[in-house]
Structure formats: C-alpha cells, structure tokens
Amino acid sequence: MAEALTSIKSSDDKIEIINQLLLPHTTEWLRIDNIEQAHDAIKSMKIRGAPAIASLAALSVSQHLTRALRADPPPEFLSSPESLRDHVSPILSFLFTARPTAVNLGAATRRLSRTLQSSLDAGKGVRAIAEDVIEDGRLVAAEDVGRNKAMSKWGGDWLVEEVKRKGGSGEALNVLTVCNTGSLAYGYGTALGLITYLHESGKLRRAYYTQTAPYHQGSRLTALELKTLQIPSTMIVDTMVGSLFQHHKIHAVAVGADRIAANGDTANKIGTYNAAVLAARHKIPFIVVAPITTVDLDVAHGSGIPIEHRPPLEACVVRGALYPPSLDGQGNKAQGTVMITPEGLDGIYNPSFDVTPGELITAIVTEKGVATKGGDGKFDLSSVV
Incomplete structure (x- = not known):
C-alpha cells in the first residue's frame, strides 16, 4: 500500500x-x-x-x-x-x-x-x-490519526449504505471533494480520509477534486496526495462543479470543516457553499467529515462564525513551477510567482471560508458516528460530539 x-x-x-x-x-x-x-x-x-x-x-x-x-x-x-x-x-x-x-x-x-x-x-x-x-x-x-480513521470509516460505510438504500450497488463510487483534507491536513485525513477508506475497501471508482482557488489547495495538495496514494482521480476547476454533476454520476460530495455550528451550519474553504448548492440541485448527498473538536456548540448558527479574510494580493497572484521545467541550484524545480490581474485593483473580495447552511448538508460525520437530520429537517449533533 x-x-x-x-x-x-x-x-x-x-x-x-x-x-x-x-x-x-x-x-x-x-x-x-x-x-x-x-x-x-x-x-x-x-x-x-x-x-x-x-x-x-x-x-x-x-x-x-x-x-x-x-x-x-x-x-x-x-x-x-x-x-x-x-x-x-x-x-x-x-x-x-x-x-x-x-x-x-x-x-x-x-x-x-x-x-x-x-x-x-x-x-x-x-x-x-x-x-x-x-x-x-x-x-x-x-490523537488525530485514530480519530481520523474512525470518522473515515463511519462516513464511508454510511455512504455505501445510503447508495444501496437508493437502489445502487454501493460499488464503484464517484466522490467529489473540495480543498485538501488528507494526511497533509494531519493524521489520516477527514473528507479525503473517507475517500481513501473507500479506495482501500474497494468501493471507490474515482475521486474528483476542485482546484480550490485562490490558494489552490486542491490542485497542489489534494492532487499530490491522491497521486501518492495511487487513487484514481480527476481535477476540475471550481466553476466546473455544475457541469460535472450534469454529465457524470457523482454519488457524494465529501468536505471537511473548520467550524460546525450547533445547528449544522458549516464553515469550510471558500467554494464549499457553491458545491453544496449544486449538490442539492442534483440530489447528491453532501457529507461533512470533521473531528469533534470542530463542532462548536457555543455557536448557535453560521452567522456567529468569524470568517477570516486573507490579504487581497493572494487572489491576484499564483505560485508554481516554471514551465517548461528548469532546475535550481539544489536540483529542485525552479518556482516563481506571477500576477494574473491588473495592478492596483481597488476592490478585491478574498474570504478564506464560506458557510454552508445545515439545510444543504445531508450528513455530519465525526469520530463518534454519523448525524443526519430528523423529521423536522434539523440536525441534533449531541450523538456525535
């Protein structure tokens, strides 16, 4: 392995x-x-x-x-x-x-x-x-590795059973993720841990992942992890999520979280809310996978979550290896930073996170299990914290 x-x-x-x-x-x-x-x-x-x-x-x-x-x-x-x-x-x-x-x-x-x-x-x-x-x-x-493996299994097994409940085989699953939530985020991974678990148990057909602009944690980090783990995968740019859902069978979207409010509203990397809206439109299960420490019961709903705004310049530049490739003095690929916007823009909106309302989330998974919404359409997270 x-x-x-x-x-x-x-x-x-x-x-x-x-x-x-x-x-x-x-x-x-x-x-x-x-x-x-x-x-x-x-x-x-x-x-x-x-x-x-x-x-x-x-x-x-x-x-x-x-x-x-x-x-x-x-x-x-x-x-x-x-x-x-x-x-x-x-x-x-x-x-x-x-x-x-x-x-x-x-x-x-x-x-x-x-x-x-x-x-x-x-x-x-x-x-x-x-x-x-x-x-x-x-x-x-x-403590992270053990809890990551537990939540990955809980979430993966739940998804397999959910697909079967809807008449599917529970095999050859296609799962989309956003940002990077694998072992580079520590331990075994959360949402990417779920994908890894499905791969290891022979249930995954392909992982899809967004580039996750402007910091490109998907195309830089998730891509590297999936390649390292030899998991079949496909990268898409952030604006291709709707097209992917229209033309390919996607069984679930699995994302991590930076904070989960008591009602299930979830702050995660910018672009997560977009994916959740599109998943709801296409009736695709949307799964949040995160440790208990991410659940903040002191915050009633998403409006109480502070949202970090990154320096505007980060949305204007990209860093990567020079192409065609060349090596520096240490034998590494030479890298550079380039600006992709006009200089001196006076309006740049660059939040690092957005908040996905609980109503768009199908399941919230921690190391203690899986929470789904009750008959009233609301989450009770007491069983998974």
Missing part, C-alpha cells in the same frame, strides 16, 4: 513541518524552534488544515516548556506556578490569533489552558505543572 504524506514530524523537543506553500514541486521541511515561528507558519499557511494547525500550536507550547525545563539556569517564569501561568496564558492567546476561524486551534489552546489551571488548582509544583502541559500538548497531535 502506498504511504501517505505527512505534514509534521516531531520528536522530543524537535519539530519540523513540510512547507505546503512549495508543494507539489518542492518538498522542504522547515524547523520550528519557537512560538513565533509556529504562529507565522500557521498564519502564512506554510501549514494548513484545521487539525494540523492545532497540532503545531500544541506541539510548539510543549517544545517551549521542554526547553525551559532543561535550561540552566531556568527561566524566571519557572520560579512559581503563578509565574508559569502568567507566562503560558498569553502564549496560548497569541497562537489562537493565527487562524481564528478554525475552531480546532481554539479547542487546542483552551485545552492546554484548562490543563494548566487544573494542575495549578491541584497544588502541584511548577515543574510538574509544566510537564502536565507538555504531555497534553503532545497528546493533541497524537
């Missing part, structure tokens, strides 16, 4: 991330040596995918405290439990600001904050408190 890609490598106090801005043409591993570098990597999208950014944030806190415990002399913030709290709490708040839409990042920082406070409340010494936070930070990352 082909080996999946990964986005983070960590050991003891060492962290490396694959620079996703250079994929698929160059594989560059970047060392993360401090909190500021972790924040920059998340904000600049050198690493992306809701689970991956949460994992990097948590691991960077563990790294920071591990190195502090080994320092001689120890830093001043290890002089008392209170000084440790006063040092770590602003770090967690700072990391959260890197990508505020992704609820996983907030869940990870809040989790470490709770661990810090509970250890303080238990009356532990400063070194023991630091060790508790270190251990929990590493657990945030380690």
